[in-house]
Amino acid sequence: MKWLMVLILGCLSFNACAGTVTQTVNQTDGGKSSGAKVESNINAATVNSAENEAEKIESNKSETAESQTGQPRTVRDFFNLLPQKYFLLEGCEPQKDKNCDKARKEYVKRYLEIEDTANGYWKSGCDGAQSCLQMALFKRPDATYIVAVHTLNEMEETNYFLIYKNGKWFDISAQVIPEFSGKNIYELPQKGTTIEVFKKNFPEPSYSERGAKIYDLEWKNGKFTRQK
Numbered sequence: 001m002k003w004l005m006v007l008i009l010g011c012l013s014f015n016a017c018a019g020t021v022t023q024t025v026n027q028t029d030g031g032k033s034s035g036a037k038v039e040s041n042i043n044a045a046t047v048n049s050a051e052n053e054a055e056k057i058e059s060n061k062s063e064t065a066e067s068q069t070g071q072p073r074t075v076r077d078f079f080n081l082l083p084q085k086y087f088l089l090e091g092c093e094p095q096k097d098k099n100c101d102k103a104r105k106e107y108v109k110r111y112l113e114i115e116d117t118a119n120g121y122w123k124s125g126c127d128g129a130q131s132c133l134q135m136a137l138f139k140r141p142d143a144t145y146i147v148a149v150h151t152l153n154e155m156e157e158t159n160y161f162l163i164y165k166n167g168k169w170f171d172i173s174a175q176v177i178p179e180f181s182g183k184n185i186y187e188l189p190q191k192g193t194t195i196e197v198f199k200k201n202f203p204e205p206s207y208s209e210r211g212a213k214i215y216d217l218e219w220k221n222g223k224f225t226r227q228k
Helices: 002-068 075-081 098-111
Strands: 112-116 121-124 132-139 145-152 157-165 168-171 184-187 194-204 207-220 223-227
Touching (some): 075 112, 075 132, 098 121, 145 184, 157 184, 184 207
Antiparallel strands (some): 112 121, 132 145, 184 194, 194 207, 207 223
C-alpha cells in the first residue's frame, strides 16, 4: 500500500514538472517570435525610410538640374547667352575666354545704359569698332520668347529676331516679321509693343543710314502685324 502511494505521488510530480517545462518553452518561443516581428518591422521601416530619403535626394537633384538647365527668362539672361554671330564683342578671344564671359562683363561695365528687366529691354553703347546693342523680349503664348536684336556701328544697323531653344539660337526673322528685309531698320521699343520700321538709305555700297519711317509693326496675340 505504501509502495502504491509513492508511485502515485511520483506520477503526479512528473506531470507537474512536464507541464511547467512545456509552458516555459511556449513563452520563450512566443518571446522570440514577437522580438523577430518587431526587429523585422524596424528593419522594414528603416529600409522604407532610406528608400524614401533616397527618392527625395534624387528628386532634389532632378529639380536642381532642371533649374540649372532651364530656359533664360530675363533680358540679362539672353544677353549672357547671345553669340558672336549676332553681336560681336570686339574684346573677346574665344580660345581664352569661354562664351566671351570676360569680354561680356567688361562690355557691360563700360557700355550698359538701360537694363529694364520689367519691360524686357536692354540698351548698351558703343565706341569705334564695338557695336551698340538693343534687345527687346516679346513673350509668346507658350511662354517662350522672341528675342529682338538691333545692332548699330559706324557702318550700318542690323536686326535679328531670334529664339533660343534647347541651348541653340535660331534666326526666325523671315518667319515672324511680315515682309522682313535687311534693307529696313526695326526700332525696338522700351515700353509698349510697337516696332517702328524705317527704310535704309545707301549713300555708299558699304555704308547705310536711317531713312524715312515706312510703317509700324504691332505685337498682338503672339504675332507681329503690319499697321498701315
